[in-house]
Amino acid sequence: MSESYELIMDSTNKIFKHYCTKELLDRAENGHWPQELWDVLAEAGIISIGFSEQAGGVGGDYIDAYNILKLAGKYGVPVPLAETLIGKWLFAEVGGQVGDIPLTLALQNDSNFSFVDEGDGYTLGGSASAVPWARYMEQILICGDLNGKQVAALVPLAHAEIREENNIAAEPRDSVIFSQVKIDGLTVYQVDSVLISEKSLYYLALAKAAMMAGAAERVMELSLFYANERQQFGRSLHRFQGIQHHIASLAGETVACITAVNTAVQALQDGQYKTEIPLAKMKVSAASGKIAMAAHQLHGAIGMTYEHSLHHLTRRLWSWRDESGNESYWGSVLAKSLIEKNSPTLWEVLTDEQNLLIVD
């Protein structure tokens, strides 16, 4: 964590709190792009944290960045902050620079982009699905094949066909299709596509986990407020033992989510994350369903209405737990590696921070 950590968190919290009101979230899921919020975040350097100034960032480390994402999850921030941050880090690693525009990315192996060199530009074909916020973005970071070599490029989305789709939190998850279009003036960067794809997946998985932990914190705050305020049978809800068990479960799972994320973020900061990030994403994904249901049960009918703000958080929990690998996906990854003959034992993995040999 950087020296100015407290200051960064405090000012980020203030910005999110001021802008990300229920009204803004309602409008965002009905087709509004909150440019003003983006400009404020860009101005404050929040979209460029976690990498050096030489590379176009504002400094800070992964601990700063992921704690900002935790806050973003808490307020349901309706812009691609995780995608922009991670896109910028990865693009900076291969030598590119992005600037202050919002960014989305599709670097995973399952996309199938291919470039053809035309001398003064490239022809690009291929598609990717569930691309966050693509409809509002000017550029997308992708990687693909160029004459048998793997390259990455920041491509203008004006050349793409975009099919609008949403996750269950009504966040844009669009299909992006490039139909052999010629794009002039494009710069491509040679990359290790396996590595960049893997990093993108792991970083995004941890981002989703951090955002879910933040959302869980907010769900808990709303639940505590309601359990205090709401009276039934002449008493506040929190006086009933049954309700206390929901509160204890919410508190327990929330602390667990935060601990899982903090541990994995520290591991990433220390350059080691291949076991920790899958474990954190699995833990938080599994907890998020419990958290959402306990909060709804506690809130009763009012929590199911569009008017209440609980759904902005619970629908995000239900969406994000399946994005960037759910429990089953990451469970398979860990099982595959644990079955390798020369893998460390379970206890060694847990206690010696020994990475499993992740195989694809």
Added chain:
Amino acid sequence: MIKLELPVVKFSQDQKDFRATIRSFLQNERLAGTFESKCDSWLSGDSIEFSRKLGQKGWIGMTWPQEYGGGERSAIERYILTEELLAAGAPVAAHWFADRQTGPLFLKYGSEEQKQFFLPQIAKGECFFSIGLSEPNAGSDLAAIRTKAERTDGGWLINGSKIWTSGAHISHYMIVLCRTSPYDQNQRHAGMSQLIVDMKEKGVTVRPIQFLTGEHHFNEVFFENVFVPDNRLIGTEGNGWKQGMAELAYERSGPERILSTYPLLEEMIHILRENEDEAGLKETIALLPDLWTLRNMSMGVAKYLEEGQDVNMIAALVKDLGTVFETNVAEKARLIISRIPSMSSNDRLSRLMAQSILHGPGFTLRGGTTEILRGIVAKGVVAQ
């Protein structure tokens, strides 16, 4: 805003080396046949010889000041030791309570004479304690205890009884929570004190209570005019409730609330790897995120405890989640690898399954039931 964050613990190279030392000691002991790895070994696996061996190595009371026979090591080093012992299923029950909570109790509230007399013996692994809390009519409602100590020449006379006292039959002393003033309905937590009872004293009767497996680890203990000298009162007369509650943070957040069924999990993974059963491994791995998270939570609490922070609520929270996890391991195991669980089977996995299932009811009862813990957590977060 609620403080829901725990510190992330990182190990130094020295601490990693210490772990390796413990691990090779345990490996040698196991190979020499000193013990067999068991589930729930911290409560039901006692070996006086093994405890003495740990004492000789300086592995009891290792965080205590050297002047009292301790090792002045950090809470994190003690955490490493305890989790290695539990993961190996080593027989540590005999000294467990003295090391975990009686030592810290003496250090916080004990007189100089008590510290000098008891702590070095405990650290050598030669002096075991049990904790006398529950009574036949006071379980979760601990403030309902009736065992009383009355003033007599040079000390106290205790009358009453304690129940579910683990290890009373092998311990040298018991810390008895009792009433030193009459019960007052309006001030239920007042008037209690902690007295050290010598188990050899006249008037102490220990009656075994068979556990549902037939094993013997808990007891009913009767006190009939048992004399306790003045210098065996811990802390302040009437302050027993508060002193006892402070101990609970040590009791609730440790690795023994997570790892009681760990030997079963390790054996399952071992078998599934041997069989190259990827599907079974995947199912088993679904347990791992909880274990990994709980361990990091528990270490965070250990760090907070060392810093002197109030961890009452968070310790209750960790115990609730940890003990639910422990029972979950046993429930998942039987569906992933089919075996007939049996305490007497020749098959290791069958035995570990049987131990985990049969000891299971205790996990979420002992040291504060799940219901009590959830009440503490809920009240804690509502109040904040």
